[in-house]
Amino acid sequence: MSFCDWNLVGGLSAIEWVGLDNYRAMLGDDKIFMALKNNIAYTACVVPVGIVLALLLSVVIHSKVYGKEYFKVAFFIPYISSIVAIGAVWSALFHPSQGPINRFLIGLGIANPPKWLADTNYSLTAIIVIAIWAALGYQIVIFIAGLSGIPEELYEAADIDGANQAQQFARITLPPARPHAFLSDHHHADGLLQSIRPDRLPDRRRAERVLDGARVSHLRRRLPQFQNGLCVGHLLAALPNRRRDHADHVENPTNEGRGMRGRTA
């Protein structure tokens, strides 16, 4: 289909082979590059920051606090909340003149706080904050599942040998967490781009030019116009990401298999 020109209203007979024309149109459309650029910047921020935060929090939750279950639930709540509701809340919080966040910043003595979602320079930052917030709980749960597999004796032995907390973290906790970090990294990058698309979030219209996620927003604009050919853009944007994800599933069966067997036993 991506090689054809087709006006849906014309029915099946209206499909016309145009070869690579659609691809040319796509490459000539600088919106696509803007969207790709934003997509990359977004992923490059959300994934590492999210992972580091999640790893730190999950280590603390796993072994250093009372009431582990409460913390898991508390951090997980944003993940199950409806995306539209989250968007509504954050767009109110980020409101340029009246929102609590900017009021707070003014209170700190910042005279001209950024307009966040209404400002093309800052809306990506705001979206990144929201995205990290919304997915953190999910990451934490995955990490904790990984951490639960580390036997307590390792830490005790390290204690006896005189290793301090930082050393224990680097030498015992971190190595087995790596595959999980990897796994959740894929899911994260992928899941975020897929499910928390910037275009679903607040103030879409104003922020759209900056936040065009290369995905649905494009298609959505095209769908009413019945220009299907351009959906090739989605394939291009989505494939590399997805392929890694799949590879992970296939190459990493031990990870999931282990958890699975443990549960049935």
Add this chain to the structure above:
Amino acid sequence: MMTRKRKAFKWLTTAVMGAISVLFLTPLIWMASSAAKYEKDVMVYPIQWIPAHWNFANNFKEVWMSNVPFGLFYFNSLKLAAAMTLLTLIVSSMSAFALAKLRFKGRNLAFGLLLSLMIIPNEATLVPRYLLLKWFHLYNSHMGLIVMGMFSIYFTYLLRQFMIGIHQDYLEAAKMDGAGYTLIFLRIMLPLCKPILATVGIIKFIWSWNDYQGPLIFLIRKELYPIPLGMQLFKSEFADNVSLTMMASLSAIVPLLVVFIVLQKQVIQGISLGGVKG
């Protein structure tokens, strides 16, 4: 001495983490508190966490009795999510059973094919799905969404992995006693799979309830809208009224919150089980 110091330290981190978790939930707390306020109090600074003047009942009435039919959206969401969850459970568990426990030619090929289909992003199939629905005259109907929502490779995969862990001896014993596959599936597999079925059901319910893209593209008539779309409609109608928008958001989240808090063990277990992607 050492242990007491440790204990104190643990209490300290618990306190710090408690503070962090409250900070983390601030947006949602703000939402709930705004939903209970008069509009003029919402943007007052410093924030009144506990409303000085309560207006919860009025806001509630206004959201639910306004000319945006919130109750209907609720019903639609419930119907869609329940139907999709139930059908997914049936379809996925049956196919998972076949893929895990039955021996037939090309089983692994079929499984590999399914797995590789998982890499295709939702958006890439939007147009084909749109066309299919049009051809089947299911476009702009709940039926169309349900049919699309009842097949899930991911959950099939999850269930299959679980079923593979169930010992073959159970099946052999049942077979000796003369049970057919239907009986084995119904009487042995399903009861043994209860925990994972619960997990799949809950997660599927949450996802279907929150799904935004599907209804957005495949539904046109407003009477068919589920909650997320209804919320959006509501937002455009009452854009300037933050307290009402927050009340609507709160109403949209509460059922999920209840489901989640009651069944959080299964949800979290399920997520960590397979690294569910969202």
